[in-house]
Amino acid sequence: MKTNVRRIALKSEVLSLLLIVLLCIAFSIANPAFFHIINILDLLKVCSYPTIFACGVMIVLISGGLDMSFMWIGMFSAYSTSKMLSLLQVGQGIVMPLPVIFAISTCIGALLGSFNALLVSKFRLPVFIATLSSANIFMGVMFQFIGSEYIFPAQMPVRMIEFSKTLLFTTQSADGTPVGLHASVLVAAGVCLVVHFIMRYTLVGRSVYCIGGDEAAAERVGFSRTRTRLFIFMLAGAIAGLAGIVGVSNIQVANPYDFQNRELTVTAAVVIGGTRITGGSGSVIGVVLGVILTNIISQNLVLIGVQPEYSKFVFGILVLFAATVQGLQTKLRNRK
Amino acid sequence: MKKILAIILVLSVLLFNVAMAEDLLQEMDIAFLPKSVGGAWFTRMYEGGIEVYAAESGSTSFQSGPSAGDAAAQNRCVQDAVAGGVEVIAVCPFSPEQIDADLGKAREDGIIVISNEGSTLVNIDYDIEAFKNADFGAMAADKMAQGMGEEGEIIVFVGSLASTAHVGWAQAIVDRMTEAYPNIAVANEGGVFIETGNNAANSYEKAKEALKAYPNAKACFCPSSTDTPSIALAIQEAGLTNQITYVAVGLPNATRTYIEDGSIDVLMSWDPGEVAQAMCRAAAAVKTGRELKTGDDLGVFGFNSIIVEDKVITGTEWRMITAENVGEYNY
Known part of the structure; x- marks a missing residue:
């Protein structure tokens, strides 16, 4: 019985949840407005596309590598999709339905992901180096051949603008503003479910864990390294492509510089969520909690009265705290 | 006789004015160094300003900058422009304090430095501000x-x-x-x-x-x-x-x-393109050795009657856009 409690308490998901509860209590003491339903709905919306990105990062991390290219894959896919469809819309009056828009961006992402796979499998480059260079290549190609100017709301594909305004389970707030769960949260939930299923219940999903745990052993068991890597990077790329188009839709403007410098926030969320940085272990539930945890911190500093010039500092300290607690917990678990 | 003198006087003033306006169109090699490349603002400065000026004056130009606001990366752009041997650096500093030393080196090499939103800079020929x-x-x-x-x-x-x-x-x-x-x-x-x-x-x-x-x-x-x-x-x-x-x-x-x-x-x-044109025109004034004074006309909207204080040139007009008049503007 005692060991059972101990085992549950030491699960990283449980710990993340505890940290989230702790933060929520602390923040709502600092400002009761924190627990307002609108704040919670906003938080979910803001978490939506980082959560999708994080699922992809998790898959690559489980396989034993740190992906540095996912934000650029996301932006490349989303920006080129938006630009192409914006030109079609303005020039020819063609309005693409939303699923097609999402599918195009997802496919571009998968294609870019296969380039990563090529670098890692054929040229035997470490994932970190391969994706760091591919990120720069994607960025350069986008700026040189696709464009670098913003696409404004007036030129954006109308279905994307509509998507950004789609709320589910709407009610009206006191002043008549529609309040509801943003559609992007549903997309994120869908991605999480699919990835969870693939990683947990399919052979190819298990092979990702296997290759991350011990590559040589995985090959001896009969998993093809090349094919597994191709699967990993194409899936991660596709997820990044979808995350990108959701993120761009949410803010109604395609700004090719927008996702820059956000790689590490998402990666931090994935690691805080219990994905082992050396590979072989990690879960979607943990990742979701990790993203929520980091976003609760970063999205509420003004609300709890942290002065803007200290916000980065406070964010850093809180993330460090969360990561330390997770690290200690892993240590404890392994000692047992 | 008086009449003829008056006519000569009027004509010479007119000719002088035309000459002044032409003075401000000099053939130069211009490096445009924005805080970041790609955004609507700096793209407009370059395409609607520097390139317009280049076409009018026969100048050559290029732009280079970090993809996001980054002081260190912008300093490298200054160093590259100096190494590349341009005549004019038109710069929008991300962090004036951190870029000043590199701009000083550019000026030591004889490069004309014109800044925008950098009135605290020391190592410049002129700073152009759209207004106070x-x-x-x-x-x-x-x-x-x-x-x-x-x-x-x-x-x-x-x-x-x-x-x-x-x-x-x-x-x-x-x-x-x-x-x-x-x-x-x-x-x-x-x-x-x-x-x-x-x-x-x-x-x-x-x-x-x-x-x-x-x-x-x-x-x-x-x-x-x-x-x-x-x-x-x-x-x-x-x-x-x-x-x-x-x-x-x-x-x-x-x-x-x-x-x-x-x-x-x-x-x-205000149209960033017009500010960028004013930057080029100020550079041309420096090149020809002409000193700009308060009340001068640089020949672009906003800068028809400039205020010059030390190295800072300030324009005097901007646009107030509301739902009523937004249809009149396209930039």
Whole structure:
């Protein structure tokens, strides 16, 4: 019985949840407005596309590598999709339905992901180096051949603008503003479910864990390294492509510089969520909690009265705290 | 005789004026170094300003800059331009303090340095400002006060706390409010400005947060053209379009939908292309050894009667764009 409690308490998901509860209590003491339903709905919306990105990062991390290219894959896919469809819309009056828009961006992402796979499998480059260079290549190609100017709301594909305004389970707030769960949260939930299923219940999903745990052993068991890597990077790329188009839709403007410098926030969320940085272990539930945890911190500093010039500092300290607690917990678990 | 003399005098003045205008079109090799490349603002400066000037004068030009605001990366761009041997550097510094030394090296090499939004720089020939920060901020404050019935709380955003112009305007708003509108106060404690990062996604999130943290706010100001549309979106989504008077800096094409639906009440704008042309024309004046004086006409809108103080050239006009007149502008 005692060991059972101990085992549950030491699960990283449980710990993340505890940290989230702790933060929520602390923040709502600092400002009761924190627990307002609108704040919670906003938080979910803001978490939506980082959560999708994080699922992809998790898959690559489980396989034993740190992906540095996912934000650029996301932006490349989303920006080129938006630009192409914006030109079609303005020039020819063609309005693409939303699923097609999402599918195009997802496919571009998968294609870019296969380039990563090529670098890692054929040229035997470490994932970190391969994706760091591919990120720069994607960025350069986008700026040189696709464009670098913003696409404004007036030129954006109308279905994307509509998507950004789609709320589910709407009610009206006191002043008549529609309040509801943003559609992007549903997309994120869908991605999480699919990835969870693939990683947990399919052979190819298990092979990702296997290759991350011990590559040589995985090959001896009969998993093809090349094919597994191709699967990993194409899936991660596709997820990044979808995350990108959701993120761009949410803010109604395609700004090719927008996702820059956000790689590490998402990666931090994935690691805080219990994905082992050396590979072989990690879960979607943990990742979701990790993203929520980091976003609760970063999205509420003004609300709890942290002065803007200290916000980065406070964010850093809180993330460090969360990561330390997770690290200690892993240590404890392994000692047992 | 007197008549002939008068005619000669008039003619010579006319000829001199024409000569002056032509003086300001010199063939030069211009490096444009914006804070970041690709954004609507700096793209307009380059394509609607530097390149227009280059076409008129037969000059050559290129632009180079970091893909996001980054002082160290911009310094490298200055070094590259110096190594490449350009004649003119037209620079919009991300952090004036950190770039000054490198601009000094450029000037030692005989390169003409013209800056924009860098009035604190030492190592420049001229700094071009579209207008006086205090006048601009005061006008923004007046528009906000007017919209909010001269009382209530305001939220002041800045793209970057390191930007002289952003902080200058923001401070001018606060000064004007203190002086003329005693019932208006800055919402956040200590009156610190909220940094939105010159990034659409980030500013959207920050604006959402600020609007919740200060639910009584009745007016907002945003000086960053990159962040203006996404803050408008946050206001719109919070259902505060009618409650909040949003005065912002930006480009009409980037914000048209939000101006039309009233999320942005007043867009304070000037054509960055015209500022960039004024930078080139000032560089041409330096090249020909002509000293610019207060009252001179650089031949572009906003700079028809400049104010020159030490190295700072200031224009005197900007545009106030609202739902009524947004249709007249296309930049």
